[in-house]
Amino acid sequence: MLGQIHIVMVNTTHSGNIGAAARAMKNMGLSRLTLVDPIAVVDEDAIQRSSGAADILQQVRIVPTLEEAIAGCGLVVGTSARSRHIPWPLLTPRECAAKAAQAIPAGNEVALVFGRESRGLTNEELHLCNAHVHIPTNPDFSSLNVAQAIQVLSYEMRLALVEDSVAADAGQWGVEWDYPLATHAELDGLFTHMEQALIDTGFLDPNTPKQLMSRLRRLYQRAAPDKIEVNILRGMLAAMQNPRKQGESS
Amino acid sequence: MLGQIHIVMVNTTHSGNIGAAARAMKNMGLSRLTLVDPIAVVDEDAIQRSSGAADILQQVRIVPTLEEAIAGCGLVVGTSARSRHIPWPLLTPRECAAKAAQAIPAGNEVALVFGRESRGLTNEELHLCNAHVHIPTNPDFSSLNVAQAIQVLSYEMRLALVEDSVAADAGQWGVEWDYPLATHAELDGLFTHMEQALIDTGFLDPNTPKQLMSRLRRLYQRAAPDKIEVNILRGMLAAMQNPRKQGESS
Numbered sequence: 001m002l003g004q005i006h007i008v009m010v011n012t013t014h015s016g017n018i019g020a021a022a023r024a025m026k027n028m029g030l031s032r033l034t035l036v037d038p039i040a041v042v043d044e045d046a047i048q049r050s051s052g053a054a055d056i057l058q059q060v061r062i063v064p065t066l067e068e069a070i071a072g073c074g075l076v077v078g079t080s081a082r083s084r085h086i087p088w089p090l091l092t093p094r095e096c097a098a099k100a101a102q103a104i105p106a107g108n109e110v111a112l113v114f115g116r117e118s119r120g121l122t123n124e125e126l127h128l129c130n131a132h133v134h135i136p137t138n139p140d141f142s143s144l145n146v147a148q149a150i151q152v153l154s155y156e157m158r159l160a161l162v163e164d165s166v167a168a169d170a171g172q173w174g175v176e177w178d179y180p181l182a183t184h185a186e187l188d189g190l191f192t193h194m195e196q197a198l199i200d201t202g203f204l205d206p207n208t209p210k211q212l213m214s215r216l217r218r219l220y221q222r223a224a225p226d227k228i229e230v231n232i233l234r235g236m237l238a239a240m241q242n243p244r245k246q247g248e249s250s
Numbered sequence: 251m252l253g254q255i256h257i258v259m260v261n262t263t264h265s266g267n268i269g270a271a272a273r274a275m276k277n278m279g280l281s282r283l284t285l286v287d288p289i290a291v292v293d294e295d296a297i298q299r300s301s302g303a304a305d306i307l308q309q310v311r312i313v314p315t316l317e318e319a320i321a322g323c324g325l326v327v328g329t330s331a332r333s334r335h336i337p338w339p340l341l342t343p344r345e346c347a348a349k350a351a352q353a354i355p356a357g358n359e360v361a362l363v364f365g366r367e368s369r370g371l372t373n374e375e376l377h378l379c380n381a382h383v384h385i386p387t388n389p390d391f392s393s394l395n396v397a398q399a400i401q402v403l404s405y406e407m408r409l410a411l412v413e414d415s416v417a418a419d420a421g422q423w424g425v426e427w428d429y430p431l432a433t434h435a436e437l438d439g440l441f442t443h444m445e446q447a448l449i450d451t452g453f454l455d456p457n458t459p460k461q462l463m464s465r466l467r468r469l470y471q472r473a474a475p476d477k478i479e480v481n482i483l484r485g486m487l488a489a490m491q492n493p494r495k496q497g498e499s500s
Contacts, residue, residue: 024398029388052391094409135405136413138279141302148274148401151394155385155402163342163386177337202494203486215482223473232465236453240490244452 001161004104007150008034008069008113010121015040017117019049019057020147026053028154029162034061034069034111066113066125074108075099078121078129079149081142089131093153096133097160104161112153114146179226190230191217197237251411254354257400258284258319258363260371265290267367269299269307270397276303278404279412284311284319284361316363316375317438324358324431325349325474328371328379329399331392335373336464339381339472343403346383347410354411358431362403364396377464378434380471429476440480441467447487 007025012018018040022033033056040046042057050057063069070076077096080088091099100110113129115121126132135144135152144152182190195213198204204212225233257275262268268290272283283306290296292307300307313319320326327346330338341349350360363379365371376382385394385402394402432440445463448454454462475483 020395020398023395026391027387027394027398051393051395092413093405136408137277138408141276143301144277144401145270145273145301148270148277148398151398151401152405155405158386158388159344198486198489200493201486201489203489212482215479219473219475219479223469225469229465229469232462236448236490239448239451239453240486240493243450243490243493 001104002029002157003031004109005030005100005157006032006034006069006073006109006111007154008036008066008111009038009146009150010036010066010113010125011039011116012146013039013117015043015046016049017145017147018042018060019046019051019053020145021114021150022046022050022053022056022060024147024151025154026050026056028151028158030154030157031056031059032061033057033059034063036066036069037064038062066128070111070113070128072109073111074106075103075110076113076129077111077131077133078113078126079115079153080126080132080134081120088126088129091131091133093133093135093156094160096131096153097156099131100157101160112150112157114149117146177226179228182225182227182230186227186230187221187225190220190225190233193234193237197240200241251354252279252407253281254359255280255350255407256282256284256319256323256359256361257404258286258316258361259288259396259400260286260316260363260375261289261366262396263289263367265293265296266299267395267397268292268310269296269301269303270395271364271400272296272300272303272306272310274397274401275404276300276306278401278408280404280407281306281309282311283307283309284313286316286319287314288312316378317434320361320363320378321433321435321438322359323361323434325353325360326363326379326434327361327381327383328363328376329365329403330376330382330384331370336377336461336468338376338379338468341381341383343383343385343406344410346381346403347406349381350407351410353431356427356430361434362400362407364399367396377467380474427476429478432475432477432480436477436480437471437475440470440475440483443484443487447490450491 007030009021012035025033042060046057047054103110113121135149194216199206257280259271262285275283292310296307297304353360363371385399444466449456
C-alpha cells in the first residue's frame with residue numbers, strides 16, 4: 001500500500017534535506033523517493049541526515065522533469081501555499097490521505113510533489129497536479145522546511161493506510177494494559193472499605209459526610225483502576241486502620 | 251490558546267535540532283520552548299536552522315530539571331516508544347491534541363515532553379507524565395528525529411486548537427468541571443506526602459519499595475485530580491498519619 005506512494009522533490013538545493021526526507025519517509029513506512037532535476041547531490045551529508053535510511057537514498061530515482069516523475073501516477077498532489085492565481089482543488093493533509101487511501105487499493109500510484117526550499121512549486125508545476133494540498137500554518141510564518149512537510153504528509157498517509165483501523169485510545173481501556181480492570185463490584189468493595197477507614201481515623205464524620213465519598217467515587221471511577229491498583233488501595237486502607245508503628249518492624 | 255502549550259526538550263545534544271524545533275513550532279503557531287538541562291547551546295547553528303524563528307530561541311526557558319519545567323502544568327504528555335515496563339495511558343497524537351483542546355480553554359497549561367536524541371525519555375521521566383503519546387511509525391525504523399516529532403505533535407495541536415474546533419466530551423480536562431486541575435507541583439506534593447504516610451504506617455518498606463509508588467503515581471496522574479480532590483487526599487493522608495481514635499470525638 002505505502003509502496004505505491006512516491007515522494008517527489010523538485011530542484012532541491014540542500015542535500016541535508018534529501019537525507020532528512022528519506023528518514024521521515026522510512027519512519028512512516030514509505031520508500032519511493034524521486035528527485036526532479038536536483039541541484040544538490042546525494043552526498044555524505046544526505047546519508048548522515050538520513051540516519052539509517054540510506055537504502056531509500058540508494059534506490060532514489062532521478063529524472064529531468066516533473067512530467068516524467070509523475071507519468072505513471074493516477075493521483076498527483078502538489079504542496080502549495082494557500083492562495084494561487086487560479087483556484088485549484090485544495091485538500092488538507094488529512095483529506096489528501098483519504099483520497100490516497102481510496103486510490104491505492106484500486107491499484108493507482110500516487111505522487112506527492114514538494115517544491116524548492118526557496119519558493120515551492122511554480123504555477124506551471126502545480127497545474128500538472130490533480131489537486132493541491134496545504135499544510136495549515138501560522139499565517140505569519142508559513143514556510144515549512146521541505147523535510148518537515150514530507151514528515152507531516154507521510155504521517156497522514158500512514159494513519160490513513162496503515163493505522164486507521166487501529167482501535168482508538170488504548171490506555172487502561174485497551175489491550176496493552178498489564179492487569180484486568182477492576183469490576184464494578186470490586187470498586188464497590190473499595191468504596192465501602194474506604195468509607196469505613198475514613199470514619200475509623202476520624203477524617204469522615206458519618207453525621208456530616210458532605211460530598212466526600214461522592215468526590216472520591218468520581219475520582220477513582222474516572223481513573224478506572226485495574227485489579228492490582230485496587231489491591232494496593234485496599235492495602236493502604238488496611239494500614240490506615242491498623243498502622244504498624246515505626247520501629248515495630250517485622 | 252497555543253500560547254498555553256509548552257514544548258519541553260530534555261538533554262538535547264544537537265543545537266541544530268533546537269533550531270529546527272523552533273521553526274516547526276513557529277510554523278504551527280506555538281511559541282514556548284523549554285530546554286531541560288540541555289547539552290547543546292543555542293548557537294549560530296540553532297539560529298540558522300530556525301530559519302526566522304530566532305524569537306522563540308531568544309525567549310527559550312532553560313531549567314535544570316524536568317520537574318521544574320512542568321511544575322505549573324495541568325496536563326503533561328511525554329513522547330514514548332510503545333512498550334514500557336508498567337503500562338501508562340497511551341494516546342495517539344490526535345487523541346493527545348484532543349485532550350489538550352479540552353484542557354486549554356479551562357485555563358490549564360499543557361506540556362509536551364520530548365527526550366534525548368539517542369534514547370528518548372527515561373522511565374522515571376515518563377512516570378512524571380499524565381499520559382504518553384506515541385507517533386505511529388514503521389516498526390522496523392521507529393526513531394523519529396526530535397524536531398520531526400515536534401513537527402507532528404505541533405501540527406496536530408494546531409489542527410485541534412485552531413483549525414478544527416473539535417469539542418468532544420469535556421470530562422475533567424474541559425470547561426464544565428467545578429475546580430481547576432491540580433498542577434504538577436501540587437501532585438508532586440501529594441506523592442511525597444503519600445510516600446511518607448505509607449512509610450509511617452508500615453505499608454511501604456523504603457528498603458524494598460518495588461513498584462508501589464510508580465503504580466500509585468500512574469493511577470492518580472491518569473485521573474488528573476482537581477485541586478479539591480488533592481486536598482481531600484492529603485487530608486486522608488494526614489488522618490492516616492495521626493488518626494483520631496474513635497470515641498475521642500471533637
